[in-house]
Amino acid sequence: MSGSQVADASSVANVASATDASQGADASAEAGPAASPFTMVTGDPSAMICTDDVCFIPGADWSA
Amino acid sequence: MTKPIKIDVWSDVACPWCYIGKRHLEAGIAALGDDAPEVEIEYHSFELSPDTPLDFEGSTVEYLSRVKGMPVTQVEQMLQHVTGVAANAGLDYHFELVAHTKTLKAHELLHFAKEHGKQLELKERLLKAYFVEGGRVNRIDQLVGFAEEVGLDGSAAREALESGRYAADVQADIAQARAYGIQGVPFFVLDGKYGISGAQPAEVFSQAITQVAGEREGSAA
Numbered sequence: 001m002s003g004s005q006v007a008d009a010s011s012v013a014n015v016a017s018a019t020d021a022s023q024g025a026d027a028s029a030e031a032g033p034a035a036s037p038f039t040m041v042t043g044d045p046s047a048m049i050c051t052d053d054v055c056f057i058p059g060a061d062w063s064a
Numbered sequence: 065m066t067k068p069i070k071i072d073v074w075s076d077v078a079c080p081w082c083y084i085g086k087r088h089l090e091a092g093i094a095a096l097g098d099d100a101p102e103v104e105i106e107y108h109s110f111e112l113s114p115d116t117p118l119d120f121e122g123s124t125v126e127y128l129s130r131v132k133g134m135p136v137t138q139v140e141q142m143l144q145h146v147t148g149v150a151a152n153a154g155l156d157y158h159f160e161l162v163a164h165t166k167t168l169k170a171h172e173l174l175h176f177a178k179e180h181g182k183q184l185e186l187k188e189r190l191l192k193a194y195f196v197e198g199g200r201v202n203r204i205d206q207l208v209g210f211a212e213e214v215g216l217d218g219s220a221a222r223e224a225l226e227s228g229r230y231a232a233d234v235q236a237d238i239a240q241a242r243a244y245g246i247q248g249v250p251f252f253v254l255d256g257k258y259g260i261s262g263a264q265p266a267e268v269f270s271q272a273i274t275q276v277a278g279e280r281e282g283s284a285a
Contacts, residue, residue: 036245038259039259040261041259041268043264043265043268047265049262050081051247052112052113055081
């Protein structure tokens with residue numbers, strides 16, 4: 001269950017150094033939007049987001 | 065005196081994972097205890113489903129299966145999963161009560177509340193109304209009631225909603241999200257630099273906040 005998983009410390013440490021907004025998203029940020037100007041904290045890759053009326057795990061084929 | 069760490073959150077009132085993510089963020093901050101750096105949280109508008117009818121009469125299962133064409137069993141499984149995770153976060157979701165509606169008016173009220181220093185209180189009240197109580201968060205009369213409950217002036221809230229004074233601010237938030245490439249919510253931005261997507265566990269927020277605070281100390285040294 002995504003919400004109760006404890007994040008691996010190393011995944012949080014995946015926060016890279018700050019990026020300039022013009023550099024776009026961190027390449028390690030699979031869960032983040034492609035054009036994000038932010039350095040993405042990877043965290044728990046199974047964390048859910050909602051788009052339209054569907055909530056899902058980014059990158060996964062299972063909706064919930 | 066150090067400036068608080070700013071946490072900008074894009075979120076919709078009708079987003080089950082946004083309420084859960086809000087709880088996880090709060091838990092992550094609380095877990096830092098006395099060492100917690102000062103944070104300033106601001107919520108921004110995001111409309112998940114602009115084509116939602118203003119007053120859908122029916123259950124969440126009916127809405128998602130009939131309007132969105134999702135299989136009933138899939139919807140039921142989805143809602144059961146969300147309800148379970150919400151319960152783990154201390155939230156008592158009642159999807160059988162949820163009244164699907166557009167949330168733009170609720171977002172307008174959140175901007176009004178921000179201007180009057182009550183945005184966090186109102187955000188919590190609206191999410192609870194939507195997911196726990198079956199509130200109609202598009203109806204001005206109900207919204208005014210929620211505003212008054214958190215200490216806002218009801219007459220001023222009504223005037224703001226009826227005039228649509230904050231509609232442009234709502235659209236500006238939505239446009240900003242689009243410009244940032246935010247495609248789903250909740251989406252958190254720490255200190256204007258770090259993005260956190262989804263209802264991440266509390267520990268993720270704790271560690272990210274700690275990291276930002278540490279970087280600030282490092283750069284100030």
